[in-house]
Amino acid sequence: MxxxxxxxxxxxxxxxxxxxxxxxxxxxxxxxxxxxxxxxxxxxxxxxxxxMTPAVIPLGDQELALDAAxxxxxxxxxxxxxxxxxxxxxxxxxxxxxxxxxxxxxxREMTAAEDMGSPFLPPEGRPVEKAASGKADAGQGDQKMTGQNTTGEVKTNG
Amino acid sequence: MADTLDLLWPVLIPIMTAALAACFWHNIRAQRIVSFIGLVMLFAASVKLTMTVVEHGVIAKQFGGWAPPFGISFVADPLAAALVAITGLLALAVGIFGFYDVRARHERAGFYPLFHGMITGVNGAFLTGDAFNLYVWFEVMLVTSLGLLVISRSREQLDGTIKYGVLNLFGTILFLIGLALLYGATGTLNMADLGQILPGMTLTPGLMTAAMLFLAAFAIKAGLFPLFFWLPASYHTATFAVGAIFAGLLTKVGVYATFRTFTLLFLIEGDTLRYVFTFIAAMTMITGVFGAAVQWNIRRILSFHIISQIGYMLMGLAIATPIAWAGASFYIIHHIIVKANLFLLAGAIRAAGGSDDLRKTGGLLKSHPWLAVLFLIPALSLAGLPPLSGFWAKFLVIDASLRAEYYGLAAVALVVGVLTLFSMMKIWMEAFWKASPVKPSRRRYVPVAFIIPIVMLGAVTMTIGLFAEPFVTFAREAGDVLVDPPLYIAPVFGAEAAAEAGALIAGEAIDADAIENGADNGVEEEVQ
CATH class of the missing domain: 1.10.287.3510 (Helix Hairpins)
Structure with a gap:
């Protein structure tokens, strides 16, 4: 058992x-x-x-049975x-x-929070030349790339 | 009598405020009033609790008239009481900040009930003397904080909340499994009772597993080295008021639970556990500070610094000498105020400069010079420059590590302090010093509701820094209780002895008089 x-x-x-x-x-x-x-x-x-004894004090008794559950x-x-x-x-x-x-x-596609103010992406709003610094550090390949793609979409939406 | 009732109010007031605010669901104005009155009352109650603890030492209360190991007990030792007081202060500050920051749609989404519910969970977790009850408070805190985090329902918040929620839920499940194992091995979940039973038991694999599960669970909550990833993934998405209260309190609940567990239940004796803690503390400090270095968003920088600062608190656990515990207690109290203040300042910087991304803001020294001064107080305190509170906090823990001959840990702490200064200077240079990259179309004003709490918390930081003596003395007392479990156990079980002696009182909740009787019976002399 x-x-x-x-x-x-x-x-x-x-x-x-x-x-x-x-x-x-x-x-x-x-x-x-x-x-x-x-x-x-x-x-x-x-x-x-x-x-299997229920943990209930029987009528008339003062305390619980010793083998109670x-x-x-x-x-x-x-x-x-x-x-x-x-x-x-x-x-x-x-x-x-x-x-x-x-x-x-x-x-993998949920990157909205990560992209918010990400150091690897240019800040939203207006282009800034610091975007290059993100490329230099893009050691972690795929994920960063998908991140960039999705923000691209976000920007056209907003 | 009045003594033990003090223990209840810091939990009762916020939960009643939450319930009352929820009753006025469609009446936002009434909710605001109820919330503010609740916050003021909470602050008063938590200060009163701290004063009672300062006066009487550790106090305890049993619920429902059950004798100690069976019912739920609430215990306030100096550390818990101080944390409750800081929670009250912080809740009030953030409440004032919220007058401007909390938008009408957040209020309609239930901001006030959630906010007060979270404070209930935090205070409950600090005060409870029962391990399972601690789990319940953790869950109260978790579910309300999830609601607060996602309150705008923006894309970023939904994403951040999923990450925050999944990892924290996993943490609480680990805690629950640990509780089950602990209960199976000992047959009790009252922390004071466990503190009596566990030191006498041999460390079976089951108990060791329970201890490690607790460590992992609290490490997730506190944001310790390998398990902190939810924190920088979510905190920067919250609204500014919510971010500040999260940054100040949530991780510190995890730290407090770690402290409680590894001082009262499982004692750090063997070298192995010490090495583990030393390693975790050092790595937490290092990864946090380096993680911050690369960021540009103010709150992401600050989020990583939360992690790095948690490492300093954990130094107390790694060294585990009385002076180290005192230092760690002081550190927690200093850190809550400073970190929450910096998160509030992130909101003020955004209001003044138009963005919390450092690449898009600037020139604030010229346009808002007083904001620069207000920023420097918590920023330099976080980095540990005298005469601010952070200096004493860092001094105490590093001094403790040098005395205990943990030279490596002390070196890491010093280097991380310098790197923290680098990060703070980065915010300073970018937000305040450099010229603004954008020509501001109009003069931006920082609302008064932002300034009041920032000044309040800054004043507390200055006070702790300039008049450190009473705070250090208090931290020493807190450290003494952490080092000496009987001081924590006595108020709980002294009361029981009294209850056995005078069975007549058993129907009533066991009160301070009963504790005094217990002391008279010679059970414990510490309780006056």
Missing amino acids: TFLYAAAIAAYSGCGLYLMLSRHVVRVVLGLALLTNGAIFLIFFSGRIGS NSLPQALALTAIVIGFALTAFAVALLVAAYKRLDTLDA
Whole structure:
């Protein structure tokens, strides 16, 4: 039972981590959700499963039965579920807004923040001769290039 | 009685303000009034808490009348109290700044509820004495800060928020996993209780994993060396008011949590952990300062400097002598004020010069000479020039590292200080000294709402710098509590002993009288 449980947590977290490595941001959020669930299972398990006696004081007794289940991990797991749910909901809403504005869900094409005042791009607005200094430092090839392309588009829009 | 209630107000006031502001969703004017009253009350409450802590030492409160290890406790030691006070001051300053900077559409998008919600999370994280509760406050802080960051819903903000959100969410999940392992190994999550149990336990692989997960989680939050990439990717996209409060507070919550964890729960004893911390501290300082050197956007320069300055705070953790802890505590307090002030100044420079990109602005020394003076105070303080607060902060940590014979670390700290000065001079030369590349079409004015908080924070920086003595004494006290866990544990468990003695009080929340009884019982003499 313990082994099964541990294997399940490992599978959850493994899938979550794998999804998080994706460049597709929806997959990243799904991965985060899975990973949160893995963590919640771990909390639940850290209270030791096994006891089936409910953590309720029987009528007439003064204290809890000695073999009662540990109720604290359940409380912690509940809290974590609520928080995880709220944050996942927020993340999904954020992705919808981002997709509408940025027109992409590929992390490589999300460069708007990086381009804002980037030292490798000429400042927006008017051309400045310092653009050359960016070329000299363009060691990191592709990403910088895509960055430049997208700002080119931004500028024609604005 | 009044003592422990002081602990509640810094959390209760902002959360009530947030709720009240949310009730007036369509009435922006009412929201503004509620928000400002809330900020003033919060500032008063946090100052009162600090004064109580200065007077009585560490104070603690148990919620719901539960005996200490079972319920949630709030504990205020000098460091936490000082951070809460600074949070109150900063929230007030940014609130005033926001009178001009926060636009109507931000207000309609729920700026005030989010802002006060974030302050609640920050204060809760500083004051809580329960590890799981710390996680909850982290999440409160995270979700509200995400909302604040993306408040304009511009392309840049959406992009920055995704990066900020994903990495920070991952950090909190790591924290949660660490908590699960810790609970599985010890059966408790009360920090004072853990502080009693953990030192006696052998470090099993499970506990070691939990410790490292905490380190990784807080390293993401604090922006430590290999895990800081979300910070410069997002902070410069926020509105100026939001950027200032983020820069001042969010990473420092991570630093505080690291300090708390590695002084109370896991003690830094072995050489291995010290090497790890020394390496992280040095690399954080170096990468931050070099990252800043290449940037042209003021807030991107400042964002990288946050990282580099976090490295100085971590020196306290690496050296872990009482004087180093005092230095690190002093450093955090000085840094919050200075960094937030610089972010506010970025807003003022934009208002005065038309852009926060240094390539597109200039000539401000001629057009706004007083702004130049106000800029020099935090800028030179950040670089560590006497007689400003940064000098004493750097002096304390470097002095501590020399005394503990961490010469390499001291050398790195000194060199990074010079490079920080270089960055500040870059802003100075470009924004203030050089002639403006653009002919200004009209005279630009900096709104009064910008000047008031900048003067306020600048005055605090000057005060700390010129009258450093009481602040250093206070930092020493903070350092003493960090070094000596029983000082932190006593108020929590002294109260429990008292509760056992007089079971009648158990129904009531355990109050200061109970703590005094506990002291009388000879449980702990430190608590007056």
